[in-house]
Amino acid sequence: xxxxxxxxxxGCFEEEPSSVLRRLNDSLSVDSRLFREDIQGSRCWAAELHxxxxxxxxxxKAIQDGLNMVEKDVEEExxxxxxxxxPEEDIHSVVERRLFKRAGVAAQRLHTARSRNDQSATDTRLxxxxxxxxxxxxxxxxxxxxxxxxxxxxxxxxxxxxHLQRAQPVRWSHFLLSHAWALRDDVTRLEEQKSRLSRCPLxxxxxxxxxxxxxxxxxxxxxxxxxxxxxxxxxxxxRDHLVEFFNWASLCGLHLSRLAEDLIIYSTxxxxxxxxxxxxxxxxxxxxxxxxxxxLELIRGAAGLLLGEAFGFxxxxxxLPSTYNKDLQSDKELLFRTYxxxxxxxxxxxxxxxxMEVNNNKAFSCLDTDMLATDIAHTLxxxxxxxxxxxxxxxxILRRASALGVDLKNLPYEEYHKICPEFKSKEELxxxxxxxxxxxxxxxxxxxxxxxxxxxxxILRSWLGSTQLTCTK
Ligand code: ARG
Numbered sequence: 001x002x003x004x005x006x007x008x009x010x011g012c013f014e015e016e017p018s019s020v021l022r023r024l025n026d027s028l029s030v031d032s033r034l035f036r037e038d039i040q041g042s043r044c045w046a047a048e049l050h051x052x053x054x055x056x057x058x059x060x061k062a063i064q065d066g067l068n069m070v071e072k073d074v075e076e077e078x079x080x081x082x083x084x085x086x087p088e089e090d091i092h093s094v095v096e097r098r099l100f101k102r103a104g105v106a107a108q109r110l111h112t113a114r115s116r117n118d119q120s121a122t123d124t125r126l127x128x129x130x131x132x133x134x135x136x137x138x139x140x141x142x143x144x145x146x147x148x149x150x151x152x153x154x155x156x157x158x159x160x161x162x163h164l165q166r167a168q169p170v171r172w173s174h175f176l177l178s179h180a181w182a183l184r185d186d187v188t189r190l191e192e193q194k195s196r197l198s199r200c201p202l203x204x205x206x207x208x209x210x211x212x213x214x215x216x217x218x219x220x221x222x223x224x225x226x227x228x229x230x231x232x233x234x235x236x237x238x239r240d241h242l243v244e245f246f247n248w249a250s251l252c253g254l255h256l257s258r259l260a261e262d263l264i265i266y267s268t269x270x271x272x273x274x275x276x277x278x279x280x281x282x283x284x285x286x287x288x289x290x291x292x293x294x295x296l297e298l299i300r301g302a303a304g305l306l307l308g309e310a311f312g313f314x315x316x317x318x319x320l321p322s323t324y325n326k327d328l329q330s331d332k333e334l335l336f337r338t339y340x341x342x343x344x345x346x347x348x349x350x351x352x353x354x355x356m357e358v359n360n361n362k363a364f365s366c367l368d369t370d371m372l373a374t375d376i377a378h379t380l381x382x383x384x385x386x387x388x389x390x391x392x393x394x395x396x397i398l399r400r401a402s403a404l405g406v407d408l409k410n411l412p413y414e415e416y417h418k419i420c421p422e423f424k425s426k427e428e429l430x431x432x433x434x435x436x437x438x439x440x441x442x443x444x445x446x447x448x449x450x451x452x453x454x455x456x457x458x459i460l461r462s463w464l465g466s467t468q469l470t471c472t473k
Pocket of ligand 1: 090116117324326328330
């Protein structure tokens, strides 16, 4: 062991590892972020060793007091410098060396029957259990923002698009909620990860389990886990909870990117349905007039990066031999990157949507009566006409209107009647040309009528009030 570096291994080595290997192998710059979890894991591990008769009262006390001091020191240094300057390879070695300084030889009993394999797996799961509720809260916040806007803006009717071509008029709220529902499922999917995540690997050792009789369930519960991992080889080799999380994050990112893209399009001068606040817009260094939606573009781009992380990590895992292999160390780098990126995106999306202005007149002015063509066909259907024939009739009417250079509203009733005598009266036809009447027809569950949208709002509001994620005690 080199004098300046406390190393947890190396007794049988004659030479130091090469500096390039060190650089590749060292993980402190990443896993120092787990210092609280690492220390908490050690506290509970020492307490369990003590309870099961493998650590004296005195040594346990020295370790517990020492860990408290180490935590305080590390906290202060992290706050001051943003990182740890210790020469050790990872956070586990740092904590043990610092503990040795504080607690003396008792520190050398702490790693009894423990391996960094079960230790780092435990730290990561603990960190996730502590952190996922923050993503959960940020997602709920974004859904709340969408629900609040949808509730306030239920009177606004805007064009709805398919293929980015005008399709049918819809309530603006209906559009907003279409994104809220996708995110609602993301929340549920996040909650579903908890039971698989909340299994404690500690006590699995390097691979074979723990040779000292300890109570793993008691240990797991003391750390706030619901259960223990059921097989020590599985415990140190599995990163399924991370694969699941990365895939979840990439789906959530995908949803955010679609929301972002809609809003980017709606913010263009050509659409002009929304205008972003100064707080959530950026400018150009050359063109003074520019207001750019960089935040939303970054969210759209982040979705690609999140997908890349998920795919990349699955590639790392594919074909790995049992059980622990150092390939697994990359899990934390990707975890922190994914987590930070997604959390920022959620917050920027919520801020952008809270502070944007909606130009209902502009949205309204983009409605054109061709968008009521389906409603005209439905009128014929209500008169007993087969839908397919009605569809063709309206097609002919559209052609006729275009030939005469008028829109559907201004095409004389006589022209309608000439093409299809099933049009019963001028009044019946005129009633169709109201945006409000149009959207109010869609009363089925999940439709765009006022009642159907209010129903969605009720469900989402009561769900928002009831769902929460608490992962640790
Ligand atoms: N830092 C490693 C990781 O995060 C844990 C250390 C296990 N090291 C080992 N040589 N078995 O995966």
